[in-house]
Amino acid sequence: MYRKTYIEINLDRLEDNIESIINNHKEYKYYIGVVKGNGYGHGSYIVNSLIKKGINYLAVSSLEEALKIRKYNKEIPVLCLEPIDLDFIDIAVENNITLTISSLSYLNKLVEIKKDKNIKIHLKLNTGMNRLGIKTKEEVTKAASIIKNNYFLEGVFSHFITIGISDKVWDEQLNKFKYLLSDINLNEIPIIHMGRSLTLVNHPKIDICNGIRLGIIMYGLNQSPKKDNSFKGKLRQIKANMRIKKYHISKTTLDTNIKLKTCFSLYTEVMELQKVSKGEHVGYGLSYEAKEDMIVAIAPIGYADGFIRKNASRKVFINGKFYNLVGSVNMGMIQIKVDENVKIGDKIELIGDNISVRYVANYLSTTPYEVMCMLEDNIPKVYTYRNEVKYIEK
Ligand SMILES: Cc1ncc(COP(=O)(O)O)c(C=O)c1O
Structure with a gap:
């Protein structure tokens, strides 16, 4: 990896x-x-x-x-x-x-x-x-x-x-x-x-x-x-x-005692930070112009990984706080408007306990099924068991 x-x-x-x-x-x-x-x-x-x-x-x-x-x-x-x-x-x-x-x-x-x-x-x-x-x-x-x-x-x-x-x-x-x-x-x-x-x-x-x-x-x-x-x-x-x-529809129920938790998360990390001055642009084209001085974090994931362009502007989670994507999703990179608390190497949650599969599905106007299936196989899968990494599928 x-x-x-x-x-x-x-x-x-x-x-x-x-x-x-x-x-x-x-x-x-x-x-x-x-x-x-x-x-x-x-x-x-x-x-x-x-x-x-x-x-x-x-x-x-x-x-x-x-x-x-x-x-x-x-x-x-x-x-x-x-x-x-x-x-x-x-x-x-x-x-x-x-x-x-x-x-x-x-x-x-x-x-x-x-x-x-x-x-x-x-x-x-x-x-x-x-x-x-x-x-x-x-x-x-x-x-x-x-x-x-x-x-x-x-x-x-x-x-x-x-x-x-x-x-x-x-x-x-x-x-x-x-x-x-x-x-x-x-x-x-x-x-x-x-x-x-x-x-x-x-x-x-x-x-x-x-x-x-x-x-x-x-x-x-x-x-x-x-x-x-x-x-x-x-x-x-x-x-x-x-x-x-x-219509004489047969008996159904919405009550259930089944306890469920999603087991699918998607992470990336802060690869680089850019200080952007008011009036400068972020990403391709001129669609995003900084309204104030700001910090932008760059992370290595993009539409070539199945992280589609429709994700632009959505929430991510870093160090206990939500931030938003800015600019467009590129082939292999995204940009996030962050603050001075975010450092190079910090873990970014794109899907997980704070950014749920359902939130992403709603954001992308699709279903949880598609959200979990849409990422490309070139993203490695890390399997954890009893808090340890058990296997990595590359
Ligand atoms: C033939 C068939 N059976 C079962 C399933 C599982 O459906 P679900 O995920 O709603 O349980 C699918 C899902 O697409 C299916 O195509």
Whole structure:
């Protein structure tokens, strides 16, 4: 690590999150940790912490991601949620990666090139998202039969497009899932999974499912709407209750005892300080003119690291105090308006306990998911455990 710009992942917090999630929800048998997007930006090194605390299956987006996990764990079953290019199926099979079948045409091509009863398959059903999955009961039944004849049909799954607090789509999707599976003997299929983080928090166990896929919640964020006791909040709740009654929406809750903490921080350091006189400019162009004499700290991070230009003017935290970026975000540097308390080498928190993922997401008009995934791999990840650095991924 030559430059002191790094992501810090707190493994104690990550483990505490998983422990709290599973202790409060023992109703499922399979807790599938979603580590796509490079573990939501936390890197693959986290997988053994997840497994230690009860995650017993993992899910990724691509064969590349699955193989990264195999660097750290050879045994844990890994489901690739997206179809893998048929040219590379052997690599997936050699590495014990579970395949997703999401269309009959892909399945038919797979049968032509490879049949093996040891290949684990999860069949993906399209219940409303129209992203991946088979959409009609006839095709689902046919696909299940082909898979059973040639492979091991280990799972069936789908994905909710809403959290289902007060909309009828959640129930419609679940009903569609059950309908699509109604000609299949589910007792022969070991893992049935449909829910994601907020399904666990906001809904009772789904009767036909014994698995749940956990993403954002593992990383410390509960995206459920909070109970709002203001006049407006109560009015919103009355309207929601009317919708719930009208559409016969199934039981949900906002109450949870799960304790979560984010485990993702981003730091850099003061590389240089500039004294700027009133009337001088800061950064490219003439858009920032000093209104008074000021001190500007320079730090080594920029849009080439995924620290996008939209961060311009936002807050950072140095030595117990908030300061703001000035000028524009450059390719590899940022500028911060500081005071005489800030010295070269001081640590700058860009995301962490004082600059939350949620603050940054709001500032950038995006989601916490994107904030944690958007940084480039050229930023090293420092994993801490019991207050010590356990591993650095460069
Ligand atoms: C298929 C699938 N399952 C589960 C998840 C996890 O969702 P969440 O992070 O909301 O738990 C995702 C996330 O994008 C997903 O695409």
